Amino acid sequence: MTGRSIDAARRALTARLNAAGLDSAELDARLLVGHALGLDLTGIISASRRELTSGESARLEDLARRRLAGEPVARILGHKEFWGLPLQLSPATLVPRPDTETVVELALELLRARTDLGRPMRIADLGTGTGAILLALLSELPGAQGTGTDISESALETAAYNAARVGLSGRAIFVNCDYASGLSGRFDLIVSNPPYIPSADIAGLATEVRDHDPLAALDGGADGLDAYRALIPQAASLLAPGGILIVEAGQGQSGPIQALMTTAGLASPGPPKADLGGIPRAVAGHKMAG
Numbered sequence: 001m002t003g004r005s006i007d008a009a010r011r012a013l014t015a016r017l018n019a020a021g022l023d024s025a026e027l028d029a030r031l032l033v034g035h036a037l038g039l040d041l042t043g044i045i046s047a048s049r050r051e052l053t054s055g056e057s058a059r060l061e062d063l064a065r066r067r068l069a070g071e072p073v074a075r076i077l078g079h080k081e082f083w084g085l086p087l088q089l090s091p092a093t094l095v096p097r098p099d100t101e102t103v104v105e106l107a108l109e110l111l112r113a114r115t116d117l118g119r120p121m122r123i124a125d126l127g128t129g130t131g132a133i134l135l136a137l138l139s140e141l142p143g144a145q146g147t148g149t150d151i152s153e154s155a156l157e158t159a160a161y162n163a164a165r166v167g168l169s170g171r172a173i174f175v176n177c178d179y180a181s182g183l184s185g186r187f188d189l190i191v192s193n194p195p196y197i198p199s200a201d202i203a204g205l206a207t208e209v210r211d212h213d214p215l216a217a218l219d220g221g222a223d224g225l226d227a228y229r230a231l232i233p234q235a236a237s238l239l240a241p242g243g244i245l246i247v248e249a250g251q252g253q254s255g256p257i258q259a260l261m262t263t264a265g266l267a268s269p270g271p272p273k274a275d276l277g278g279i280p281r282a283v284a285g286h287k288m289a290g
Helices: 006-019 025-037 041-046 054-068 073-077 098-114 132-140 153-165 199-204 226-238 254-263
Strands: 079-082 085-088 121-126 144-150 172-176 187-192 239-248 280-286
Touching: 006 025, 006 054, 025 041, 025 054, 025 073, 054 073, 073 079, 079 132, 085 132, 085 153, 098 132, 098 187, 098 239, 098 280, 121 132, 121 226, 132 144, 132 153, 132 172, 132 187, 144 153, 153 172, 187 226, 226 239, 226 254, 254 280
Parallel strands: 121 144, 121 187, 144 172, 187 239
Antiparallel strands: 079 085, 239 280
16 A cells, blocks of 8 residues: 555545445545544545655554454544543443443433432442443433443453543443442432343354454353343342333343343333344333332
8 A cells, every 4th residue: 555645545445345345435535544644534524635655554554454354443543432421441341332321212211201310319220231231321320320330350440440431430430240240229220231242142143243252242152142131130129119210222132131121020111122233223221219
């Protein structure tokens, strides 16, 4: 790519990504060019006719090889936006996905129907990873204090970094434990995006997921429901009267998850909330008052 203009390099990379059958080739190419050159979109446009230096060409080619080998752009960049928040990634964390924003949306809808969103409340995010769900909720709930748990200390370090990065470290604490096993007291809202891929399905996942997301955050056991069997009873015992539990579900799992919630004494506040693809993605249960 040496001797090419920035615009020509971007177009050539787009063509290579398209030829490899990768989705969002144009966006990926722009992000990778920007990352290699340290430019945002405005910089790429304003400097589009400038020729790449040999060092820039080498950096861009390295990024291109990684993307063509199936590494997600977010992993290459080292960060991903979720709910408008820029979140750092690490090998111990999932890449936050738009589907997971459905959990945040349902939580805010249910809370808004019951209470003032600015009132003091305690929320917990079980298996917090990057802290994505917890930090998104704290950004919308100014009176809330949040606790994120994870069995991975490395993931918790990433979540704590992200909390500081988005100015929410004063309202977030992080606890090293398995789901809610290290928590006490009462919570008004508990959320979780646990591993829910059946073990036998892991090998068939897209390369971007199978080879780059941590296995422990994907593998949900034989039927994909192991994590729910563990965390739902724990969460139910920690909810305040009227408190809400919301979990992310995989395709076809909302019914069995709702049954587990019922067994744990949680009532359904309504149907699961579907993601943009129409899959029931966020499942809720609430603890009856009194």
